[in-house]
Amino acid sequence: MKMTGSQILCESLIKEGVEVIFGILGGSILPLYDTLTQYPQLRHVLVRHEQAAAHAAAGYARVTGKLGVCFATSGPGATNLVTGIADAFLDSTPVVAVTGQVATPFIGKDAFQEIDIMGITLPITKHNYQITDAALVSQTVKEAFYVARSGRPGPILIDIPKDIQVDQAEFDYSARLVMPGYKPTLNGHPAQLKKAAKLISDAQKPVIIAGHGIIISEAYDELKEFAEKTQIPVISTLLGISSFPGSHVLSYGWLGMHGMAYANKAIDDADLVIAIGMRFDDRATGKVAGFAPRAKVIHIDIDPAEIGKNVRVDVPIVGDVKNVLKSMNKIIEPMIREERLRQLDELKSRHPLGVPEGDGKLLPQFVIRKIYEATRGEATVVTGVGQHQMWTAQYYTFDRHNTLVTSGGLGTMGFELPASVGAAVGRPDEAIWCIAGDGSFQMTMQELATVVQEKLNIKIAVMNNGYLGMVRQWQEMFYGKRYMATPLGCPDFVKLAEAYCIPALNVTRSEDVEPSIQKAMEHEGCFLLNFVVEPEENVYPMVPPGASLAEVMEIPRKEVLTWPRRSTL
Amino acid sequence: MATQKHTIVALVIDRPGVFNRIASLFRRRGFNMDSIAVGHSELPNISRVTIVVDGATTQVEQVRKQLEKNIDVVKVTDLTLRDTIIRELALIKVHANSTTRSEIIQIVDIFRAKIVDVSGDSLTVEVTGDTPKVDTLYKLLKVFGIKEVARTGCIAMTRGDNASI
Numbered sequence: 001m002k003m004t005g006s007q008i009l010c011e012s013l014i015k016e017g018v019e020v021i022f023g024i025l026g027g028s029i030l031p032l033y034d035t036l037t038q039y040p041q042l043r044h045v046l047v048r049h050e051q052a053a054a055h056a057a058a059g060y061a062r063v064t065g066k067l068g069v070c071f072a073t074s075g076p077g078a079t080n081l082v083t084g085i086a087d088a089f090l091d092s093t094p095v096v097a098v099t100g101q102v103a104t105p106f107i108g109k110d111a112f113q114e115i116d117i118m119g120i121t122l123p124i125t126k127h128n129y130q131i132t133d134a135a136l137v138s139q140t141v142k143e144a145f146y147v148a149r150s151g152r153p154g155p156i157l158i159d160i161p162k163d164i165q166v167d168q169a170e171f172d173y174s175a176r177l178v179m180p181g182y183k184p185t186l187n188g189h190p191a192q193l194k195k196a197a198k199l200i201s202d203a204q205k206p207v208i209i210a211g212h213g214i215i216i217s218e219a220y221d222e223l224k225e226f227a228e229k230t231q232i233p234v235i236s237t238l239l240g241i242s243s244f245p246g247s248h249v250l251s252y253g254w255l256g257m258h259g260m261a262y263a264n265k266a267i268d269d270a271d272l273v274i275a276i277g278m279r280f281d282d283r284a285t286g287k288v289a290g291f292a293p294r295a296k297v298i299h300i301d302i303d304p305a306e307i308g309k310n311v312r313v314d315v316p317i318v319g320d321v322k323n324v325l326k327s328m329n330k331i332i333e334p335m336i337r338e339e340r341l342r343q344l345d346e347l348k349s350r351h352p353l354g355v356p357e358g359d360g361k362l363l364p365q366f367v368i369r370k371i372y373e374a375t376r377g378e379a380t381v382v383t384g385v386g387q388h389q390m391w392t393a394q395y396y397t398f399d400r401h402n403t404l405v406t407s408g409g410l411g412t413m414g415f416e417l418p419a420s421v422g423a424a425v426g427r428p429d430e431a432i433w434c435i436a437g438d439g440s441f442q443m444t445m446q447e448l449a450t451v452v453q454e455k456l457n458i459k460i461a462v463m464n465n466g467y468l469g470m471v472r473q474w475q476e477m478f479y480g481k482r483y484m485a486t487p488l489g490c491p492d493f494v495k496l497a498e499a500y501c502i503p504a505l506n507v508t509r510s511e512d513v514e515p516s517i518q519k520a521m522e523h524e525g526c527f528l529l530n531f532v533v534e535p536e537e538n539v540y541p542m543v544p545p546g547a548s549l550a551e552v553m554e555i556p557r558k559e560v561l562t563w564p565r566r567s568t569l
Numbered sequence: 570m571a572t573q574k575h576t577i578v579a580l581v582i583d584r585p586g587v588f589n590r591i592a593s594l595f596r597r598r599g600f601n602m603d604s605i606a607v608g609h610s611e612l613p614n615i616s617r618v619t620i621v622v623d624g625a626t627t628q629v630e631q632v633r634k635q636l637e638k639n640i641d642v643v644k645v646t647d648l649t650l651r652d653t654i655i656r657e658l659a660l661i662k663v664h665a666n667s668t669t670r671s672e673i674i675q676i677v678d679i680f681r682a683k684i685v686d687v688s689g690d691s692l693t694v695e696v697t698g699d700t701p702k703v704d705t706l707y708k709l710l711k712v713f714g715i716k717e718v719a720r721t722g723c724i725a726m727t728r729g730d731n732a733s734i
Contacts, residue, residue, distance in 0.1 A: 181644075
């Protein structure tokens, strides 16, 4: 049966199991939106800026393990998606972005709202496609979905000119994909597995570093079995948080610039690092030359290009971490490491992550801890980027799998609210906790309208310190306390929320924190809490830029303020 | 090692934008490319790309892996350590008059190159060979005054029965 390009696209999305689309329409995508009226099973969530559409699609993808879809029109609609696509690219999130394009005869003529989105998104997508024939729509969608979610996932962009959206072609979804250039390696090489097993049984001070790959691959049980069988502590990356229960006896915090001091020290002291589904980002490793200087490294990742990119590796294992861990668990012997675990306990007690004393002041760390207690560590938490993000990662103990959604690679301020929209659509039966910074929140707070229109159950907690806090902290520590452009005027967030008919509360005293959280939780639907916290509170521990993990600073000291500036970030 | 130059051969699907993807990858990752040559391969819809990379400034293993990540790239091989025939072609237009012409022709003969065009005050030389040979001929002709040079960049193939890639 002949159908239009738009109908073929919608039919193809349904074949791929798509249920929801985040987007905004415009001239070049009007035929496709008109076609959506024939497909009520495709729920459309109207956002207020295309960046939010991409973040929402990513938030949805992260919490559901499915693929997120967003739509935008050509020109500015497409360019507005760019930050969200780049964010999904760096955090390996499967998103398919569909952009309208000017009609084929106008391409290359600088037509109204024409932009070369293929060229723009080339370096920030796993792959991108411009469809030049309606007969190619179904095959392109099929290939796009396959590529986006297989191997190391990532965003795909499909650009569809307006005339292709209305041209007719046969719909056939049965064709087999022929992709000679794309064959992800899924199983670890047996010889490498054996080598790894030998290193593991020989090691005296091994550590596991668990990354986002565990969550993407849903290898929770395999990781747990591996850790318990080998009695090796699990340190996660920022994006690996919630891949392993935070209160498990073998859970040993997370590493990196603002990770736990004990975790960083354990890595520094390790004789074996087993890195699983992670990519040795510079924020995680600190100075690479000083990273785990005494350790051999086993690196398990599905992306061969990550192996040896930043850190030298002794035993590389390319494969899906779930498969690799399954095979590994079969060949390793159960181990006992009582003495080692006792030493690690002691290391932890010498370098604990304490909640600082407030002396009557309202500290953000205390607020996060209270949210943790009230939600019993079981909430889905979405953050923006900055100090509030680090405090959330530090003081919320994540016990449930895949419950932290945060922007790690790109570090996109403004991620929290739109990603919460996606998370709330993906997990409709629970409240989503959106932990925001006052600076971060103001970058995308127009999405409050989306939250209300879609009746989403999001509890927004703004950590309001009146600064672009993380940058202010760097100015304090490395730029002579010259607060250039970091003091930040904010609207009255409570009044702002009320303008959207969202109930809200100001919280300024420690004793009001718990009751206000309770009130937010008891309310059905969105609620905003504006926590007016200590303005110049800093995030500790901190591995200064250019320093190695061993040089982690635990508490603010005088010399901190005069730490020499390094040339590298 | 005698050479830091790596000759990388990639088979790529002949699709619009594929060279943009390769060029973009090199720019974005800061890989240095000495030359790139593209043409048809023995397979339908598959082009063969030969890239010479400077191993002193670029992590060649990363180049190979990053190229291979591209879904339009079917296969990538580093031919550097294998017994390989490497060739490039150059056209060199050199100043020549009645007093220098015969000397230039002698040099060209030694290199088994060809004169492919003659005019009043120039000769155009076609030379095929590996990069050092072309470089050397160029250096020798330079003293007569070079008017124009065009080089194809290297292509490569392993010796013997087996396919290179």
